[in-house]
Amino acid sequence: MDYTRQEMMAIATGREFKDGELAIFGVGLSMLAGFFAQRNHAPGLMAFTEGGVYGSTPVGGLPWGIEDNRISANAVSFTNAIDALGFLVASGRVDNAVIGAAEVDKYGNVNTTGIWAPDTEPWKVGKYTLPRVRLNGSGGANEIATGAKKYLLMVTHEKKRFNEKVAYISSPGYLDGGNTREKYGFPGGGPSAMITTLGILRPDPVTKEFILTGYYPFSSIEEIKENTGWDLKVAPDVQVIPEPTEKELENLRAVDVTGSLRKK
Amino acid sequence: MDYTRQEMMAIATGREFKDGELAIFGVGLSMLAGFFAQRNHAPGLMAFTEGGVYGSTPVGGLPWGIEDNRISANAVSFTNAIDALGFLVASGRVDNAVIGAAEVDKYGNVNTTGIWAPDTEPWKVGKYTLPRVRLNGSGGANEIATGAKKYLLMVTHEKKRFNEKVAYISSPGYLDGGNTREKYGFPGGGPSAMITTLGILRPDPVTKEFILTGYYPFSSIEEIKENTGWDLKVAPDVQVIPEPTEKELENLRAVDVTGSLRKK
């Protein structure tokens, strides 16, 4: 079957959503995955945006941003950011969500804030030096990371993005692993999976280190280990993730009207 | 001129409001005083209710309550309680307000919560016994007392209502006088006057004890002292408060369409 790695990642992400869940997606890839799930197997998925746009589906293609008119044209309710990110996300009500990352580490911590020159990262030098490249900041991902019952990290699988430790924690995963996250009393449970262009990693229940639990028909354990910046452990029951079914691909492409995921 | 004591009190209260002030009134007497001021000399007075009803004037008579349709028929905005009592009142934005009281003390503390059998008041017995008569609680008056830049107490002048110390402080005035209020960091400045059916009392700038600064043409210093439960001091410059002008009375009665203040 003909599909791209991006499409596989979106479908694998979409499969994680169950009917009736309360969910929040960002723009782009994660929104595609979510609306794919709603169309494919979870018609009662309740999705909303960071700004409090409820009950809508995109019209005229994927929105340029989450408050774009493309997501506002058929809403049943518009409220505000405190409602969406405070009352629903940070409070612990959301069942599942997706966030992206420029960089992740083995405990699922996410950096979307900046890239530092080697050995100038704040935690290495004990001060907050300027980043070499300023990224976008945490946005609403921090509320998801601290508040959602569980959430998914959706990341392009490249070695430079998968590091032992991220330069800057924009959105906390399991911090230093084990029970180090618990100190902060977050209502949310932490990341349940990293779904990448090459496979799926899930946290070890005790150490919270992300280990490889699945790879795609087109990838391999070796390829994934090569593209991961820490010594990636492999689950004893690691599995090949089923490729997209025809129905899944059809539903994904019906959502991805502009074919943004088909570009290789 | 023919006017009632209640009308005199309402007009004396209304005179305290200046054009352009942000103000909040409760139902009944205090709302009459406020809308009288708006009609008489303060057209730009900005009034709102506890529930966030903005830009309206009562229709069909005085409202039965502050969220009654009589105050909702010509509003420009409806919001909510946090907006009105939190953002505008408790925050310290309101310029002036009026609250009523079942009982006041010499430092302007207000009781609207209950009447206790003699010597069973919480502060006397060190526990919170049941009141003999349950009153209405603090309502939004506590936000006014703690947040308004200044506010007026409007009280029927009877000895049983004017006590050395109130049984229960529902809304704090100057507490034990002097700077005892300051400990609590309230954004608001405290009560600026007690306007009663017999005269006007204002706080001493240092001790914060309320002293008699004015009496009406129909009352006297002696009558007021007799009807006050503490040893009321009289200001050296105590004055006779001008009786209502014809214009004032006309404007008050235009607001008090049902003549509720004319009943003796």
Next chain:
Amino acid sequence: MNKSKLITMKEAVEQYTYDGMYFGHGGALPVGSDCISFFREMVKVGRKDIDIASNCNSQGTNLLAAVGGLKRMEVGFSGLEVYGFANGLKRAVETGQTVLEDYSNGAIPIRMMAGALNWPFIPMFMNTGCDQQWASADDPENYPNTKKIPEITDPFTGRICGAFTPIKPDVAAIHVTMADIYGNAIMLGTEWNRYELSRCSKKVILCADKIVDTGVMRQYPNLVRIPYIVVDAVVYAPFGVWPQCSTGLYDSDEEHMYYMNKMLKTEEGTNEYLQAFGQYDDVFDYVNLVGQERIDKITKTDTAFLMDPYRQWIKTDAEIKELLERR
């Protein structure tokens, strides 16, 4: 948004309420919009030991207290404004039947907001330096009380303020002007605390004066302050606020407000009142009980024009009955 949540009043009270629950209602002030007919139904089935978080007493809490169903209440205002003291509640408090924990009208909605945010506590400058802080009906032996609203120090300036607990009711019944079958709702008039209450409660039941088509929500999404995702059930509750007022639809029934409050002053009066106004089968029957004469009088409201933009979407009683049967 693919499932109807429309159920009957009887079903809502049976399925969602229970003795001993922590209940929230909303609610403008005493004479404004509150889910009065929901309280009537709870009284009808004899719910008791109810613990209530209330921004404000209304005829609903007044009635529940009058029949002895109200165990405890956290409230900002316990009266009926110009209609006087709430006699049913007053009696329950004075006899010790209802434990009344006092806060202010501002503190209760903010504590609900803090519940919605799932905050640990809220630091504020209201309700401190007075007996709302020092007197606790839940812990009456300790005066001045230091646990109800403990002092906390602002880490930035060192100032002292009061720390408040959040409110998270088990169940809330919320009056709204209009709702669709999925649970999207529009309120006319002040929201008072209803927006926050819809977010802080574990279960939310809407009591709607009118059931409307979802078309009105899509035309006026900024009016939909309660979206379907926070709602568990929708109940058609025509004249559900009577004898209080519902902005846009009907005014307060002054005569009945006084009459009802007078009756609730005694146990006998309460029984007599319930004989006359507590016996009906469903909401359609209840509307008959309110009666055409009263309805004609109270629907002549100066706020009626506020409903004009929405009339085309209102479902008729026949349509609502069909929606209920079709389930």
Next chain:
Amino acid sequence: MNKSKLITMKEAVEQYTYDGMYFGHGGALPVGSDCISFFREMVKVGRKDIDIASNCNSQGTNLLAAVGGLKRMEVGFSGLEVYGFANGLKRAVETGQTVLEDYSNGAIPIRMMAGALNWPFIPMFMNTGCDQQWASADDPENYPNTKKIPEITDPFTGRICGAFTPIKPDVAAIHVTMADIYGNAIMLGTEWNRYELSRCSKKVILCADKIVDTGVMRQYPNLVRIPYIVVDAVVYAPFGVWPQCSTGLYDSDEEHMYYMNKMLKTEEGTNEYLQAFGQYDDVFDYVNLVGQERIDKITKTDTAFLMDPYRQWIKTDAEIKELLERR
């Protein structure tokens, strides 16, 4: 509500903004409603050393940063979503010209709400346990920082959470869909942080796509989330959000979004951009600059029907000019 607050864009920027001010703007996310033409005017008159509380970057802050006018920014998201990094802001941060203090998209509006409530601080479980807490651009020498979001103990449960400072800007400019001359405003689409911002700022200027008669406010008071009493000035700002979108009125101008961001990447590009799009006299002239071709394209929005109920109250340009002259 007896005085018109309608003034021109030029007057608003002259009278209410100043170098070094603490400024708030709102604002949906990067591509949504923000007062972009207000930023253009500030850039035109050369406002500098601006300290901004921003729930989110937009082309407004991107432009102000690109010209070097942005001294400091507290922000939740500094990009342009699908349009990429905000090049003007990115450049200003990487060169150290702009001090960027990071929070999240949820924390900034809540800090504004706390400012509106005049709270001492807010205890929350967000932005802690990560570099939003440990890294402070305002105090970079101390890492991990313990003063930006200090730990505080919940007096009720002993849990540890983070304490946040409230936000209280000196001045805020807020885009709204419609405003009357007194300052009552209606927003279509998500409010994002605009409601809270209108309450926490010392001065509030509305930038309205449409000036409307107060009749619309009286018909739809529940839509008026910003009433006149919190507003200091009203500015007519047609296409004031361009090239971003204004729900109900126009879509994002995708081509210009990319073009503008590309130009802001360098100082030269920024100057070139301002030569082309920073030279106009008043808002009527500015609309000509946007041009009919672009206007025709972006006003074909799928959200246009959302404006239908309000069209009868919209003032024409001629009426607005007369209102401005009549002062």
